[in-house]
Amino acid sequence: MNIINLNKTVTIPKGDILLKQGDIAKYGYFVKSGCLKSYTIDHLGKEHIMQFAPETWMITDLDSFSNQVPSLVYIEAIEASEVSIISNADVKDINQFEKADLVEMNTKFRNNLIATNKRIIGLLSATAEQRYTNFTDTYPSLVQRLPLKLIASYIGVTPEYLSDIRRKIAKN
Amino acid sequence: MNIINLNKTVTIPKGDILLKQGDIAKYGYFVKSGCLKSYTIDHLGKEHIMQFAPETWMITDLDSFSNQVPSLVYIEAIEASEVSIISNADVKDINQFEKADLVEMNTKFRNNLIATNKRIIGLLSATAEQRYTNFTDTYPSLVQRLPLKLIASYIGVTPEYLSDIRRKIAKN
DNA sequence: TAATAAAAATAAGATACCTTAAGAAATAAG
DNA sequence: CTTATTTCTTAAGGTATCTTATTTTTATTA
Structure with missing residues (x-):
């Protein structure tokens, strides 16, 4: 299986919630059209957006998805969207992947980490x-x-x- | 070469700067003893710490190291430290790595990303x-x-x- | 040990950002 | 088209956090 060429898509209406805070993420979502968001709700009931996922983006709670722990975030469609769904079971066995897949995952993780670090710099140092x-x-x-x-x-x-x-x- | 078993170590006195903001990172540092920090200096001259790297941690500017772009951070020894140095040239050819290496890098990137995301949640939602x-x-x-x-x-x-x-x- | 430098504590006043509330504008629904 | 709903704007007062300055404590060096 090639992890990035998922062709089956599912249509999600605006407002649908695909993952809830506290639940364990079974799935990750590749957005083909539309837009999803992930967000936490803090102890005062306020929403804080972690990520927007418009077309070509992937979204999940990585810790929950990878380690089957409770999710810190909700995932919700902010537009009617078409998504490809990847299941935790599909990626559980890391040895199924070819080197090229691993290299590609590496690049994606790395780029994500770079972007995330830039966001932290902004939160710490910018008005x-x-x-x-x-x-x-x-x-x-x-x-x-x-x-x-x-x-x-x-x-x-x-x-x-x-x-x-x-x-x-x-x-x- | 195994990317995680670097045996040559270098001693860094407290206060030494290993990377400067704006420079291109040639190296990454595995800390064997002591502690390093990475930090930005904002336009008002204030320092903001991105990461502490005590023993067993790795530190660099990932974007600068991987993509040879100017670093956003300084890296400095906050204690006298012993570090192993990995050169950008050592990892430039991704195909040199075995599958096991790639899987391990994957895990490290993923765990780093998970921790970094938690930090963002804190900065957005916690006092x-x-x-x-x-x-x-x-x-x-x-x-x-x-x-x-x-x-x-x-x-x-x-x-x-x-x-x-x-x-x-x-x-x- | 004394002298010096660096870190931490304390306090008063300043500011970025928040809260609450109300009205205006835009969007969606009937 | 009309109404209802959501989003956006505006403004006044409040709070978390910062700035500046001084003092105390701790660490470093001579």
């Missing part, structure tokens, strides 16, 4: 406004597509404050 | 006090070992404020 302009620079197509409140959640501010930021940017 | 107690729970040995100001930098607060947090915790 909310800088994180927002960084987001618009990095994901310009998502800025058009996503409601403000989701972008706010991703960069770690309230929607009200992001609205202030946008107004301030527009003024200059 | 400074929660991030501190989470740090002490996750890395109890480092709490003894590292000065407060470095822990403050890692969790994303000023040393003064972490001092307040500790006092408040001690009071209860």
Whole structure:
């Protein structure tokens, strides 16, 4: 099996939840069209977005999927989406993979890790406004597509404050 | 070559800088004893710690090391340390590796990614006090070992404020 | 051991960002 | 088209965290 050429797709209506916080992830999702998000809900009931997954992206709770521990995140369709589903059972036996597959997985993990580290640098060292302009620079197509409140959640501010930021940017 | 059994070690005095922000990382460092840190300096001149690397940990700027782009971080010895050095040239040809090596790299990248994602969840959703107690729970040995100001930098607060947090915790 | 430097504690005032609340605008539904 | 729902904007007041400054404690060096 080639892990990246999954051809069976499933249609997910907007709003459907594919994984719940606390459950164990049986599946990972390759998005063919539409967009999913993963998010935590904190002890105050507030949502914090970890990842957007538009077309060509893969999304799951990696720890839950790989190690069968409770998921820290929800996964939900923020648009009607078509996804290919990869099952935990499909990848359990690491020895089934060819070298080329392993090399490819390596590259994907590495690139993901690089991006994730950049996000941490931003959260530690940048102001909310800088994180927002960084987001618009990095994901310009998502800025058009996503409601403000989701972008706010991703960069770690309230929607009200992001609205202030946008107004301030527009003024200059 | 087995990528994880490097036997030649080099002694690094406390305070030595092994990589500078903006430079291209030629090397990665496996710490045999002592402790290194990686950190950015933001446009206001403030330091933000990305990673501590005590014994058995590996540290580099992954993007810079893998893709020969300018490093976002400094790497510096915070204790006198012994390290094994892996050169970018040593790993450039991915096909030199055996399947077992690739599987092991995979696991390491994956675990690193899982930990990094948890850190993002904390930065997005936890208070400074929660991030501190989470740090002490996750890395109890480092709490003894590292000065407060470095822990403050890692969790994303000023040393003064972490001092307040500790006092408040001690009071209860 | 004394002298010096570095780290930590403490406190007062400042600011980035949040909370709450209300109204306006856009989108979806009937 | 009309209504209902969601999203966005705006504003006032509040809180977590920062800044600056001083003092105390701890660590380093002479």
